[in-house]
Every structure is written in C-alpha cells, then in structure tokens.
Amino acid sequence: MADLVVVGSGGGSLCAALVARQGGLEPLVIEKTDVVGGSTAMSGGVLWLPDNPVSRSAGVEDSPQDARAYFASAVGDVGPSTSPERVEAFLNAVEPMTGFLMEHGVPFRHCEGYSDYYDELPGGKARSRSLETELFNLRQLGPWREKFRARMDMPPIPLYTGEVSPMSLGPRSLRGAATVAKLAGRMIAAKLTGREMRGTGAALQGWMLQAALRAEVPIWTGTPVVDLIVEDGKVLGVEVERDGRRVRVRARAGVLLNSGGFSHNAAMREKYGPSPASAEWTSANEGDTGEVIEAAMRHGAAVDLMEEAWWIPSSVLPDGSPLFAVYERSKPFSMLVDATGSRYVNEAASYMEVGQAMYARHKEVGAVPSWFIMDARHRGRYMWGTSPGGITPRKWIESGYMKKADTLEGLAEQCGIDPAGLRATVDRYNASALDGRDPEFHKGERAYDRYYGDHRVKPNPCVAPVEKAPFYAVALYPGDVGTAGGLLTDEHGRVLRDGGEPIPGLYATGNCTASVMGRTYPGAGASIAASFVFGWLATHHMIDNTARSKSVA
Known part of the structure; x- marks a missing residue:
C-alpha cells in the first residue's frame, strides 16, 4: 500500500516521488528492469525549460511571452496533447519545479549555445533554454550503484554537453585537442581519487536517484506491471510480478505511469508506426515495450500521436x-x-x-x-x-x-x-x-x-x-530514442478517455503519453523536460485532491 505508485524510473518519476514525499504522501517507485534510470540515464541528460531561472541567471533574456510565441510557432496545435491548457501548465511549472529540484540538491547549469532548434522563429533563443547538471560521481550511490542504469561497455566519460561539439572536431583542431586534454585530465583525476564521474543522462539521473534515496523513497526493481487495479471505473493501484509471484499494490492517491513508450515492441510499431521500422534501430532502453500503454487502453484510455517518435x-x-x-x-x-x-x-x-x-x-x-x-x-x-x-x-x-x-x-x-x-x-x-x-x-x-x-x-x-x-x-x-505518442492526458497529467473525461486515479507522463511537444522537438531535452514537468504537475494534483478529501472528511 502506498499513496502514490509511480510506474517506471526514467524521466520525471523520481521528481514525482520527491514531490510526493515533501507533500506528505508515501510514494513507491516500481521499475520493470533491474536497473534505475530509464532511457533518460542513457540520454544527453538535458531538460528544455523555457524561461527557466538558471538560464536567466546566465544572462539569457527570456520571458513568458517569448516562450508562448516560440511554442506557438514551433510546436503549434496538433490536437489535445498540445492544448493551450497543457502548454500553459507546462510553461508555468518550469520556475517552481526547477527551484524545487535545486533545493533537493540537483545542481543545474545552463547549456550555453545549445540553441533552440528553430531559433529563427518568433521567441526562439540561440543561446539555449536547456539545462544539464554538474558531473556526478556514481560511487555516491553506494550499493545502488549496481542497480543504476549506466553503460558498462565503455570507460566513465565525465563530459558536459558543450564539450561534445569541439571534441567531435578531433584532436587535430585546437578546440578539439583542448577538449580531449581536459577530458583526459578529468578521467585521470577521477581514477586517482577513486571516483566514477559521469555526465549527460547518467549525471542527471544519478543526482535524481541520490535525492530520492536521501528522501527514503522506496524503489522496487525487477518488478513489471501486469495490469491496473480498477474498481467502478477508478484506478486503485497496480498488479505486479515481484519475486516470482503476483502482488497487488494499492495506491490511495493515484497511479502515475511513466513506463516509456514501445520502441522495442515490434507488433505495436507495425500496428501504429510508419513503415519500414525496426526495433534494431532504436536507442531506447530495452524495457521500452509498451505493455503498460496497452493495459491502460484496455481500461478505456485514449491515445494519440501513436505513429510519432523522437x-x-x-x-x-x-x-x-x-x-x-x-x-x-x-x-x-x-x-x-x-x-x-x-x-x-x-x-x-x-x-x-x-x-x-x-x-x-x-x-x-x-x-x-x-x-x-x-x-x-x-x-x-x-x-x-x-x-x-x-x-x-x-x-x-x-x-x-x-x-x-x-x-x-x-x-x-x-x-x-x-x-x-x-x-x-x-x-x-x-x-x-x-x-x-x-x-x-x-x-x-x-x-x-x-x-x-x-x-x-x-x-x-x-x-x-x-x-x-x-x-x-x-x-x-x-x-x-523513444516513441512520442501514447496516452492522452490533461493539464494535470490525468489520463483521459475517448470522450475527454479523466480516468479517476490514473495519471501519466513521459514517453507513454502523447507529448505536449506534439510532432516537434523544439530544443535539446524537450522530451525529458515534459516528463519531469507533468510528473510534477500530476503529483501536485494528487496532493491537492488528498488535502481536499481530508478537509471534507
């Protein structure tokens, strides 16, 4: 039994769990694979957050007006997932969510020059609206290091996003040689001090997992979801496989799905996606198989943009x-x-x-x-x-x-x-x-x-x-790097039925949803940012509902 059950550990899952913990709810994170972090831990680890406080402090001139103008010109209106209500909810959550994560020890930094992808459009910013984190020492996770998703087939790479471009020029260029030398120095220093430093997605999710562990958020790995528990049209929890047996986990406040898309599900790709396609071409994590989306659909959830991917x-x-x-x-x-x-x-x-x-x-x-x-x-x-x-x-x-x-x-x-x-x-x-x-x-x-x-x-x-x-x-x-269509949700992250009414007790974010970014990638880290923001919004909605229920009682 928990107040909030979060399905999946990538993107905004740990953010949602931290919000729940601070708001007085008991969270439980359930991860299908044996490691925490999802595809986010394998990604560039960047969040695209218009008008965010970190970029503004770095001197980027941004405003709510510019953010709305850019969203309108780059993303536009492609249906319910990009409704004005959802776009406004996303933009309005940027400031408080960023501050909240920084208060929980996530050290964000501005990605200078990592431009909006359509900076020529109204409201576009060539200096970037994207954030990354400082490098992270995976050894700080203690025993959870072995349960953290980080590539093991290559040496630890303590790299910032801004160093990728000069490094790609190679050591024959002055910028490339300087970057390679800087990276080599970091790696040598890390080895001498017994640290395992990482950048990009491993750093972002490393900081997030460390914050969740400090907040004593329970996390179950190796626990796939079999189905939702639904009574009288309301989602009351999830049925999972744990330690070889079926377990029913009740969620008093709600279930938040953040299980990823269906990049590795050939049948779903053939049914919904463009052709030709192959799971051999995807860089999403191996747990991206779509069965949670299908479970929600069996219980009446509406979907959209199923043919789209990142x-x-x-x-x-x-x-x-x-x-x-x-x-x-x-x-x-x-x-x-x-x-x-x-x-x-x-x-x-x-x-x-x-x-x-x-x-x-x-x-x-x-x-x-x-x-x-x-x-x-x-x-x-x-x-x-x-x-x-x-x-x-x-x-x-x-x-x-x-x-x-x-x-x-x-x-x-x-x-x-x-x-x-x-x-x-x-x-x-x-x-x-x-x-x-x-x-x-x-x-x-x-x-x-x-x-x-x-x-x-x-x-x-x-x-x-x-x-x-x-x-x-x-x-x-x-x-x-993941599919971009899935469950339709409203501005609170509530999963909707075909008629537009929410399914009580069921919320979703991330790549298992139809994205607020629609059919466009407006800037580096857009999908990760949406996952974080709507995980944040969904959990706050559950907290508010719980408070209202207690006041009525």
Missing part, C-alpha cells in the same frame, strides 16, 4: 547495435541522399525533423535507408560515433558498414544509389558550397545547425564541397 537518424554497427548520428550531420564535406542520389533535407537540422523527412521522402522514392556521403576531409577530420577522424576501424570497411571508393560513381554502385543522380547532386551542391551556400535546403543558416559545425570552415561551418577522394558512405535509418 526520431534520430541512426546506423547499425557491425555488432548489430544502433549508433545515432547527430554532430556528424552538421559537418561540412558531406551530404545525405536517397536511393536516386538526391538530397531532400537540411542534413544539420533537428534529428527529429530529419527522421520525419526521411519517412516522407520514402513515400516517393527509396529513402530508408538513406546514405550519408562523406569525402576524405570529413572522415579524416571529424569523429564518427566514438571513432576519431582519420581512424576508421577495419571492421567497418570489411563488414560493409562503411563503404569506401575512389570515385563517387564507385561509391554509388556499392550503396545501390543511382550513380548519375549522385554525380548530378554533388556537382550542383558543390557549385554553391564553394561560397558556403545551400540554396536548396539552407544548411547552416540556423544557430542549431552551426552548433555542431566546424567553425574553421568559412563562411558556413556546415557547408563545403564534397570533392576530395576517397569517398565514404554509411546507411542511415529512421532510428529513435
């Missing part, structure tokens, strides 16, 4: 693991083409925008996969994934993961691209790229495009001719 162009490495491409696409000496050899999108645009464009193009010609074409300067200078420029693993070439040829026509033949089409596209692109222009798709004109560009290349850090042999290509697919 798309991110991704390749599939020789070992079968996905590798998403973000900073790689913004670098010059490269382009993205379809099977006809034609460009169809600004390669440096938001990952979600490029993924959507890939599917839209595929309806006309073969664009899944698309091919990322690089000349020798791109491969020689810039990182691809975690491999520095100039170092191409032999396995990449031998396996066919990365194609290589001395001519564009030879490269096209290896990829199954029309050679004449590719040659015509490159010639047309190069004619303008000599002057740093992209009249077709305007690459490099947004601040976000330039964030990951190479500022040594003038006048446009994202545009230069593709002309120096040998040439390389990698197949990119519409991967994702």
